[in-house]
Amino acid sequence: MSIYVNLDVMMARRHMGAGELADKIGITPANLSILKNNKAKAVRFSTLEALCRVLDCQPGDLLEYRPDDGAEPH
Template sequence: MPIVIDIDVMIARRKMGVGELADRIGITPANLAVLKNGRAKAVRFSTLSALCEVLDCQPGDLLRWEPDGESAVEEPALSDSHV
């Protein structure tokens, strides 16, 4: 999946355990593990907001997009006649 979850990075920067983070944002450690390991199909905005509040960060600090080989679209090269 081209969406990469960087929750581990923020947890390490904040020197916080996974259990503590799960308690503070109000989800189970198992559900947090699903999210941080990239197995979640969706994330609620309320959960994302809680993560940002507790970790003192922006959504972009937790989520990033990386193209994979199948979804990357190559643009055709322009010839001199099109410039």
């Protein structure tokens, strides 16, 4: 997948652990782990909004596009 979630970076900058962040945004630690480890196929805007609110950041601070090597153009 070409979209990467850089949650670890923002969590480290805010000195916040995964359990605390999961509690503050209202998702399970397991679902936060899926996001953190780039295993998610989608993210709800409400979750993205909560992450940005709690981490005091912009969506672009959390999401990064990296082109796939050898990907077919559309």
